[in-house]
Amino acid sequence: MHEEIDVVVIGAGQAGLATSHELGLRGVEHVVLEAESPGSSWAHRWDSFTLVGPNHLVLLPGAPYEGDDPDGFLSREQITHHLEAYAARLSAEVRHDTPVRALRPGRAGGYDLETDHGRVHSRVVVVATGAYQRPHHPAAVQSLPAGLACLDVSQYRNPAGLPDGAVLIVGSGQSACQIAEELALGGRDVVMACGRAPWFPRRTGGRDIFEWLLDTPFFDHQVSDLATPAARLGANPQVSGRDGGHDLSFRTLDALGVRLGGHLVGSDDATVQLAADLQTTLAASDAAHDWLRDLIVAGCERTGQAPPDVPDPAPFAPATVETVRVRDIGAVVVAAGFRSRYAEWIEVPGLVDEQGFPRHDDGESTVAPDLHFVGVHFLRNRRSALLFGVGDDARATASRVAGRLGLTA
Structure with missing residues (x-):
């Protein structure tokens, strides 16, 4: 089958659905192609997964949160259902079970998309395949013994699904900490190979961390505001939305009995080796806490609010794990962030930069005209891929597409 369509949106997560909504408002006829079903990426998260941002920050255009728990945190089932309902209300056709296997420039312009149905x-194409496309495996993971159960964060479901024995968590961002907490509360021996991640109290001064940060430029930061472009790959602050939302940092995990070590160095058949850099990692985490505090205080000075009283981090020097016997480990869970896979299926030379992010001008590829991206982390700013920020990018891209097609933007 060969089909001609003026505009295609690839992906029916929050980015694709928001873009479809905005295209519809501008009279742009289009079709949404989705590999599985709307919101399916959320459905693949672990069983106890919840959003980290409060429900009232689910601000998708045409689909804001309207429930009775605005300060709560939607479960994976609830956010999936929210997106399914959103998709059902759109004017455009959303084709389920239609993965795009390849995208390449057409001979006479436009783009050819290879799908399972022809x-x-x-x-015009808008790529909205999400910020979390491919779980990242640090090189040292490849040295783990072949017989050792090794899952990435997209494969983990619950503690009962892991073999008996200690669990080594590789990573220390939000997902890593949440999984480590769940395992520790379930009575498992947990060792964390720690990377650098910021932390901050979930609530302070009577407000949630998100409320404080929204009063600062934090979510408006662009790539140019970062120390390096690679900082886009850094971890988010360590907090949890589970059980009403609570603190979740290295200190929290240590108090639960999680054993902390440096980053994963490698393994032989007998021993897993962790680096002797835990104290440096903890110091960097505390420094990030202080940076966030200073940012919030500066924001309060601009808005005239009283700043929260956030004390300096207390001294913290936990026992450091440097080796773990392989025979004691039941499973390894790799939660070291995600990377893009655009270059794996979009056949456009020079499409992405060194970190795998699209090279673009306001969301449109600089090497492939009429190829747009939405839902990319830091596409326009830090909120670009978030449930309360992706709508801004969807509106901007829809206006650009409509203008290109000669429609009222």
């Missing part, structure tokens, strides 16, 4: 040619 080829589609589209004049």
